[in-house]
Amino acid sequence: MPVTVRVLTPKERLVKFGITMLCSMACLGAIMLVVLGITIAQPAVVRMRTHQATCTVNGSHFDGENPERPSRFSCSCSLGRYDVCISTYECLVISVTFRTEEGEQRTADLVESEEDLGNECAIAPCSRDHEKNDEMVEEYRELWGRVGQTYPCWYDPGNPSGAARTHFKSSTSEVFHALFWPALVMVVFSVAFCFAYLRFTRYIESTLPMTESNNPWSRFQDEPEEPGDENPSQPSSRPKLVFENFA
Known part of the structure; x- marks a missing residue:
């Protein structure tokens, strides 16, 4: 598989850092959802049930x-x-x-x-x-x-x-706020991370040099006339991207 080394520019490294922060915020929202669900929501449900x-x-x-x-x-x-x-x-x-x-x-x-x-x-x-x-x-x-x-x-x-x-009084609003806000943070940042990651990946692929593997017209090239052709066409596998951050 051909390997294409892609050196990120300072602006691209900043975008990559922002995508990483989006993923971190989504993970933080998931952690807070579990913690608040155990420490606040679950005891509140028990109190409302008594x-x-x-x-x-x-x-x-x-x-x-x-x-x-x-x-x-x-x-x-x-x-x-x-x-x-x-x-x-x-x-x-x-x-x-x-x-x-x-x-x-x-x-x-x-x-x-x-x-x-x-x-x-x-x-x-x-x-x-x-x-x-x-x-x-x-x-x-x-x-x-x-x-x-x-x-x-x-x-x-x-x-x-x-x-x-x-007995300590609890209400449904206590359970709602304990679960809704961390769930909202998790969903919003997860969607933002997926969108930004796909856009960034497509942008990087669009800046790669045109090769047979990513040439859309390569599939219309003629096949070898004989099975024993000494110069068979190269496999049309996409190049593997390697991002290297250089200062």
Whole structure:
């Protein structure tokens, strides 16, 4: 395959850089779409799906086989901008009962917020001092884990195993803005990149010297008269472009 070396001019190198930036912005929009979808849109959908109920505490206990020495859960705590530490806390389980809007009575594990639905522990403090974590767990048990205590809670109809003590309002506009703007950036810059790349490629091809491979009249040339012709026509393959950037 013939190779044609094409040296880009400073103006063409600038255009090539702009096309690269268009591709980068499209990739950035895709990354932001995934990040905002996980951190904002998905929790907002869960919050909009929850319903309010009245929870009654059935009892509370610490997770573990031995009640006198409950098992401890580990977590990553922060010591500053770059340093991290490992701490532990006791897993407090608060069992509550509530009645759904359909009249069904459910028993579930209480958690602090709707983002924690599905977790077993009611609270997960992660201070670097594990004794302080234990104190926070005990205080939470005294406030919200007394048998017979009632208070408002929120549940997800699709997740019957948990109930949240706190609720944060969300709307469809929050989900819309979290998904629409990064998707718009991704689509607009993707279309702009494809258009600019095709135009630039066609421009470069139009500036190449005319050869048999890119001559539109080459297909009308006569074929060899005999199969054993010593000078067969060259294959009509397009030249391979090699862009070299020289200062």
